[in-house]
Amino acid sequence: MSITRSLSARIIVATQVLATRAARRSERGDVPGWVLITLMTAGLVTALWVVAKGQLVSMFQNALSSVTG
Template sequence: MTTLRHWWKHTAGWVADLADDDAGDVPGWVLVTLMTAGLVVVIWAVAGPALSELFQQAIERVSGL
């Protein structure tokens, strides 16, 4: 019985430590996601017209217009 009790305390402590470690990580992932989305918007705004023109030129070359 002592071994089972020791195992249960050890497992419960490990699960509690695991839950504590992940709890502080969520705001970091949210920040990384928002920053990535912001970078995509900025890059798209700057490079969008140039990429659109490049695509248009490629289509014109392929279609022969």
């Protein structure tokens, strides 16, 4: 094999490098988007808890009493 690579070998190596880089990028994910979703979910749960705390506690106690007898 000669010191210089053939054109097809260069194309194969370049394709492998590009595929590896693309795979690394796709694994990063969308961190700011997930942080926003998590914060919004926590906000919704907090807002619901503030508004319906009495009802939620009552439902939970009723459920426990029906299971335990």
